[in-house]
Amino acid sequence: MRTVYVNGDYLPEDEAKVSIFDRAFLMGDGVYEVTSVLGGKLIDFDGHRARLERSLDELDMPHPSVMDDLLDIHRELVRANEITDGLVYLQITRGAPGDRDFAFPDRDTPPTVVLFTQNKPGLADSPVAKQGLKIASIEDLRWGRRDIKTTQLLYPSMGKMMAKKAGCDDAWMVQDGHVTEGTSNNAYIVKGNKIITRALSNDILHGITRAAVLRFAEEAQMQVEERNFTIEEAKDADEAFVTSASAFVMPVVEIDGASIGSGAPGTLVTRLREIYLEESLKVAI
Template structure:
């Protein structure tokens, strides 16, 4: 069954949705994106994704083509049109099509390109991997310096995911100056001495929407959270580790570079946070 895609105000079968070869997103990776999870046909942490979209567009000097209410209506409609019960809604906004290729930004008033599509993932909250945990490898962080902007330039994270696949593991953690920045498409955490440790916000990591929710819920559950950089050696010696993302929620990490963490199985902190997060997000879903 063909998906229905939203493209610049039109609802089209995916095979009919076309973007110009002169679009800045295609030529220059000049665009941003967001991914919002869907559970039970409802949107998870939608307001947070709207706020980050605003910020990403602003940091690149782009306007927001829709209000929050308009984005919500579009998301709800595309979920309904595609009958998504569990899955994701992906949106992308580029600087548009100037009609030719040029490093300079297109003239003011050039229409932006707006795309939304869905990915159905039945049983998204019941991933078998959550029961066994992920194994990760470390890889040098060679991305650009503004990782806090959720741009569509994802080549190096894709290369890192392929390196993980070639190594027979689930993901890779980026390392810069001896400290872990984040995963290929997720934020990274360790648990040591009863404390949850994760890198502080800055230009070097994505300001994860799931990260913000999980840290808030952890503090509400009287868990101690420390926001600071941690080394790869600290991570390998930790009691447990986990990642967070919009599609994986809270996912335990049980091995780093072949070193098993703790018992080699998902730890109690990660497991409890996953339970709390999914429960609370279902309650607040729109």
Template sequence: MRTVYVNGEYLPETEAKVSIFDRAFLMADGVYEVTSVLGGKLIDFDGHARRLQRSLGELEMQSPVTTEELLEIHRELVRVNEVDEGMIYLQITRGAPDDRDFVFPDPETTAPTIVLFTQSKPGLADSPKAKEGMKVISIEDQRWSRRDIKTVQLLYPSMGKMMAKKAGKDDAWMVEDGSVTEGTSNNAYIVKGDTIVTRGLSNDILHGITRAAVLRFAEEAQMKVEERPFTIEEAQGADEAFITSASTFVMPVVEIDGVALGDGTPGPRAARLREIYLEESRKTAI
């Protein structure tokens, strides 16, 4: 049985409770982060902590803990749950007022809710999918326009993953105004020659922590990076494609809407970037 963290307490997961009036439950009024664990250490914690503060600020929400306290909570959950490889899910909501109301509650009378729990994923770094590659479909992007805020509004991405599953594929890339925005829970990339192409940062996509690290490593490895929109048709004609996220690191994509990329196997640049990312992230893990 896992130990989880709820509003200042470490509890068995069966004893963890949140009010039915919590605004994340009623309004999806909350933000979250997922931090990977490799070798019992946290990957890019500082980046996730900074993005958390940005998300909270954009929604005029307050954090119930400091960054230092948050780090200690993460480390304690890794320790007590004996997580070697896996993830820590963190969620902060606007809290649970006395009743349901569209208007934000007074922060002086309604404290934020904070919840963290671990997910053990043995073999996370050595995923077989990284060797065979993912197959994706394209779907219309029907999310709200502030995708740069990492909110718990995940119903449409969940529906997208179900569309892919029903089609016998691994995931979906979302398309808006003819161009790919991102995957259902990841940033999307194509490779043409020596150039990596990915959509630039804006309110249209999540500002991925893994994305930032991978693009930095790519430039250090003398790979050219272009941040611009691309279409599904352009992606289907690319040499390679891949996604990045905290839970998949760098994951090759070998098929888009039934069209195989290259020879239908993971390409060398995606494989090299995954290798570099894992190697460098382990060095800086805390």
């Protein structure tokens, strides 16, 4: 039985309750973050907190009074649930004003704040990192503000199910002929030892792991080019990979049935995963 956090209280998970009038339930009006835990320490917490504040601001959503306590709350949940490797999920919504209405409630309505943990033993040693992902391409039908990390995850969920139906592990979404991102990750190809990934805009999530990985890549003298790329370019790439807070750096070995490079995780991606984990653990809190 996990201990979870709901609006100031630490509770057994079966006692945690949120109003049926909460706008995240009725409108998808909420934002979230997921922070990895390795060795009992939080990875990239400051980056996730900064992006959370940006998401709130972009939606004109009031900041909850516990913003300054979020690190302590994360740590307490990690301690209470004895998490060595795993995830901490945080969700903030516009709250429950009392009845359903499309118009935003008064800013005095208290936001709803929920946190819980997921235990993932051996998170950094996933066997998938040694075999790689198979990817299917799908049309990107999401709303235009993918840079805001909202709880509106229906289409990404549908995308994952489309990928599974095609015998793949995940999907890359395509808009106007170019890859935007994965269903829950940022997408990359490697050609001639150059890492290529879509530039930041409203079209993709500004990944916290993405920022760290690109920084570490440049520090390791790897070339990085931020530009659009197509599925055909991806099929012709030497290597490919995705990044996310829960998967770190994960190789991609097949796209739409076409093998990438040798069809096995490549040396650059394998090394980049090692660098990310080594450097992130040095500054974990």
